[in-house]
Amino acid sequence: MTLSTIEIYKLLPKTNCKECRTQTCFAFAALMFKGEREISECPYVGKEVVDLFKGTAKKVNTxxxxxxxxxxxxxxxxxxxxxxxxxxxxxxxxxxxxxxxxxxxxxxxxxxxxxxxxxxxxxxxxxxxxxxxxxxTKGVPATGTWVPLRELEGGKDWARLFGQMCEKPLKQVADTYPDLFADMIALFNGKPVDNHYQSDISLVLHPLPYLPMLICYWKPEEELSSELNLFFDQNAEENLNIDRIYTLSTGLVTMFEKIGLKHGVATPCPTD
Ligand code: SF4
Incomplete structure (x- = not known):
């Protein structure tokens, strides 16, 4: 059996208790994926999970x-x-x-x-x-009701990781790269929409035709730091499973980080 880091992570308790000598369950999953840790080093997984990994201590796939x-x-x-x-x-x-x-x-x-x-x-x-x-995809049209990832049916398990790997880095890009939203509109067909949740900027992207994504950004002011949240239509999982929604979102954020790094040298051609 070959499991990806994400799939291994989903089997862990996600409490980040550090008893396995790593900072987070995700880091532990990444080390397990590389064959550098064994599931038995996490004392909080059940026998059924341990059994899943029997005979797979050394992983060979990159x-x-x-x-x-x-x-x-x-x-x-x-x-x-x-x-x-x-x-x-x-x-x-x-x-x-x-x-x-x-x-x-x-x-x-x-x-x-x-x-x-x-x-x-x-x-x-x-x-x-x-x-x-x-x-x-079932091709289910959007309802127009936006929800955070954690409110999608399968999103609860992913919410914390999504915050760390998507919303936080995208906020950092927005904080340091003032042209980010203008480039999203110009290069990626982004559509500004009426401000949602009292945000300063609300923008809809379509990573896939039936998978719209709402980006809300609150600028920093006085004592308050900036904030950025991503929302999906409440029907999103009818059109793409939650694993792929996560993969696509992190990929988008990585692409925007790269564009931000180039700062002004906007390119629609992200590289690996
Ligand atoms: S011991 Fe288990 S629950 Fe604790 S951080 Fe490591 S993997 Fe996560």
């Missing part, structure tokens, strides 16, 4: 190998799928043996062999969620 294996399984499923029939639920267009979907205003296509095409660089963070969306 992160890239694991990711590629996962992508390969998705590509294989695409070959078994009638892509034309997926145009409607994905909000895409099927033509010339390719299904094309807009990701934040940019064209991404897949053909019947599972091969991906795009005018911009296809990062692993987008390839997995994109293919999962192609295969699984």
């Amino acid at each position: 992160v890239e190998e694991d990711r590629e294996k996962f992508l390969e399984s998705l590509r294989h499923r695409v070959t078994q799928t009638d892509l034309a029939s997926r145009a409607k639920p994905t909000g895409g267009i099927y033509a010339n043996n390719r299904l094309t979907i807009k990701i934040m205003g940019k064209d991404f296509s897949v053909d019947s062999t599972g091969k991906l095409f795009s005018d911009i660089h296809v990062n692993p963070w987008v390839a997995g969620p994109f293919l999962t969306y192609v295969l699984e």
